[in-house]
Amino acid sequence: xxxxxxxxxxxxxxxxxxxxxxxxxxxxxxxxxxxxxxxxxxxxxxxxxxxxxxxxxxxxxxxxxxxxxxxxxxxxxxxxxxxxxxxxxxxxxxxxxxxxxxxxxxxxxxxxxxxxxxxxxxxxxxxxxxxxxxxxxxxxxxxxxxxxxxxxxxxxxxxxxxxxxxxxxxxxxxxxxxxxxxxxxxxxxxxxxxxxxxxxxxxxxxxxxxxxxxxxxxxxxxxxxxxxxxxxxxxxxxxxxxxxxxxxxxxxxxxxxxxxxxxxxxxxxxxxxxxxxxxxxxxxxxxxxxxxxxxxxxxxxxxxxxxxxxxxxxxxxxxxxxxxxxxxxxxxxxxxxxxxxxxxxxxxxxxxxxxxxxxxxxxxxxxxxxxxxxxxxxxxxxxxxxxxxxxxxxxxxxxxxxxxxxxxxxxxxxxxxxxxxxxxxxxxxxxxxxxxxxxxxxxxxxxxxxxxxxxxxxxxxxxxxxxxxxxxxxxxxxxxxxxxxxxxxxxxxxxxxxxxxxxxxxxxxxxxxxxxxxxxxxxxx
RNA sequence: GGCCCGUUCGUCUAGGGGUUAGGACAUCUCCCUUUCACGGAGGAAACGCGGGUUCGAUUCCCGCACGGGCUACCA
Numbered sequence: 366x367x368x369x370x371x372x373x374x375x376x377x378x379x380x381x382x383x384x385x386x387x388x389x390x391x392x393x394x395x396x397x398x399x400x401x402x403x404x405x406x407x408x409x410x411x412x413x414x415x416x417x418x419x420x421x422x423x424x425x426x427x428x429x430x431x432x433x434x435x436x437x438x439x440x441x442x443x444x445x446x447x448x449x450x451x452x453x454x455x456x457x458x459x460x461x462x463x464x465x466x467x468x469x470x471x472x473x474x475x476x477x478x479x480x481x482x483x484x485x486x487x488x489x490x491x492x493x494x495x496x497x498x499x500x501x502x503x504x505x506x507x508x509x510x511x512x513x514x515x516x517x518x519x520x521x522x523x524x525x526x527x528x529x530x531x532x533x534x535x536x537x538x539x540x541x542x543x544x545x546x547x548x549x550x551x552x553x554x555x556x557x558x559x560x561x562x563x564x565x566x567x568x569x570x571x572x573x574x575x576x577x578x579x580x581x582x583x584x585x586x587x588x589x590x591x592x593x594x595x596x597x598x599x600x601x602x603x604x605x606x607x608x609x610x611x612x613x614x615x616x617x618x619x620x621x622x623x624x625x626x627x628x629x630x631x632x633x634x635x636x637x638x639x640x641x642x643x644x645x646x647x648x649x650x651x652x653x654x655x656x657x658x659x660x661x662x663x664x665x666x667x668x669x670x671x672x673x674x675x676x677x678x679x680x681x682x683x684x685x686x687x688x689x690x691x692x693x694x695x696x697x698x699x700x701x702x703x704x705x706x707x708x709x710x711x712x713x714x715x716x717x718x719x720x721x722x723x724x725x726x727x728x729x730x731x732x733x734x735x736x737x738x739x740x741x742x743x744x745x746x747x748x749x750x751x752x753x754x755x756x757x758x759x760x761x762x763x764x765x766x767x768x769x770x771x772x773x774x775x776x777x778x779x780x781x782x783x784x785x786x787x788x789x790x791x792x793x794x795x796x797x798x799x800x801x802x803x804x805x806x807x808x809x810x811x812x813x814x815x816x817x818x819x820x821x822x823x824x825x826x827x828x829x830x831x832x833x834x835x836x837x838x839x840x841x842x843x844x845x846x847x848x849x850x851x852x853x854x855x856x857x858x859x860x861x862x863x864x865x866x867x868x869x870x871x872x873x874x875x876x877x878x879x880x881x882x883x884x885x886x887x888x889x890x
Numbered sequence: 891g892g893c894c895c896g897u898u899c900g901u902c903u904a905g906g907g908g909u910u911a912g913g914a915c916a917u918c919u920c921c922c923u924u925u926c927a928c929g930g931a932g933g934a935a936a937c938g939c940g941g942g943u944u945c946g947a948u949u950c951c952c953g954c955a956c957g958g959g960c961u962a963c964c965a
Contacts, residue, residue, distance in 0.1 A: 377965050562963040593960040682913045708901045711915045774928040862926040
């Protein structure tokens with residue numbers, strides 16, 4: 366019988382979840398869904414020193430926002446394998462560490478970190494690198510070199526000790542990676558990794574292997590940074606007697622910084638001005654703030670789409686996917702081997718594609734709440750007496766829908782709407798100086814005074830009427846439309862660029878247009 | 891330093907023993923548009939180097955170079 370697909374995402378709560386982490390979670394999720402399997406969120410908080418309050422909740426919130434919902438795990442309901450937080454599983458790991466010692470695959474080591482540091486220095490002085498391995502362990506303080514009584518005494522005296530894996534000498538360890546094929550490492554290159562720390566917590570290696578076994582994980586899909594320790598994990602499965610149910614491995618290529626080389630880091634985002642985190646984050650200790658894709662105005666679907674293509678690609682040219690399509694198309698075999706440089710420029714295009722998929726009404730709702738928020742936080746300021754209709758307009762769905770219709774093609778993000786559309790809610794107080802200097806003269810002034818009067822006479826303030834009236838007046842005044850047209854927009858909204866001119870005039874409405882023209886003529890006189 | 895992994899346009903990538911090496915972002919030109927954008931058409935742009943194997947290699951093999959990862963009582 367085929368074994369049930371069960372995968373896990375296992376971050377440590379040491380800070381906000383990096384977008385690379387989100388991609389790892391995504392690939393796990395897609396793989397699980399595709400095979401009707403389970404996706405588990407396990408929190409690997411075995412390092413008490415690096416624990417950051419709020420980080421765990423941040424991870425949960427991020428996955429929720431992305432629509433990557435685990436079947437089991439911290440924050441996502443109890444599954445059959447709880448608890449899913451490693452700090453709550455301490456006793457479990459201890460048992461397996463003891464079993465390894467009993468079976469002769471691990472040993473107690475009593476060397477203090479100062480002593481090891483000393484060793485390291487000495488060896489490095491002679492030109493090579495120190496390694497606690499099957500050679501050096503014979504000269505160090507551990508249960509292999511000390512007498513049985515000495516060991517007993519030390520353990521009874523509650524001396525600090527760690528448990529180390531007894532890596533066998535000169536053996537080829539083979540790891541089969543789904544993405545990279547066979548990776549072979551000789552045990553002479555491996556060191557006797559600490560499995561159990563002196564603070565009573567397991568290290569990643571032990572906890573990871575034990576939990577993956579107990580939680581019946583079928584595939585370990587994780588970042589490439591784990592590839593070097595995969596042979597160690599294989600050894601652990603063997604020594605624990607679990608080789609026959611060892612999960613398959615897939616080590617994902619890394620996300621690289623956009624310029625230069627190296628892993629994508631928070632600093633790159635700060636330096637180049639793009640987020641590397643899904644959500645905003647404030648460091649609880651330093652108070653340092655990091656921006657997130659959500660708050661930058663990205664749709665979660667766009668964010669997912671950006672991430673999934675960084676290291677994976679279907680066999681055709683499709684670039685835009687729903688989650689359902691991704692689940693259908695995804696396969697580990699089509700994941701690339703090499704790292705992907707992250708291009709913040711392309712993310713804008715993706716978001717625009719998703720913006721296009723939304724209806725005017727959906728966008729209007731987003732726009733309205735954005736305006737309300739900006740007003741509340743003081744970003745939007747205006748003179749109440751000059752804009753008495755402001756509150757009415759921003760609450761009017763039909764009106765904002767029409768506004769959205771006129772500007773939606775011009776932006777990548779919904780939070781850019783306001784910059785382009787403020788003119789529909791607030792009258793201008795200043796006018797583009799270039800255009801005024803070039804075009805504003807007596808002739809123009811008389812034209813607009815006349816236009817104001819003509820517009821006042823129109824009953825049906827429609828697109829065709831508005832445009833016709835403008836052009837006829839220009840013709841009868843002996844003016845080429847091109848001479849006065851750029852000015853029209855400036856008089857109405859203060860800016861040289863903006864929404865389609867006559868559409869804007871109609872939406873603003875007869876009364877408002879006349880009012881704004883009068884104000885402009887008075888001010889520019 | 892040692893070990894491991896990788897290398898197709900600037901970037902993400904498709905492809906794979908014989909192709910005009912395909913797509914997308916960005917960039918450039920033109921069209922549409924009396925603004926800006928959207929849209930449309932087109933252009934420039936890539937198989938790291940050296941050896942093999944082969945009738946033929948960008949594709950397979952080996953070296954080298956370059957890049958990355960790991961080398962903690964961190965994950």
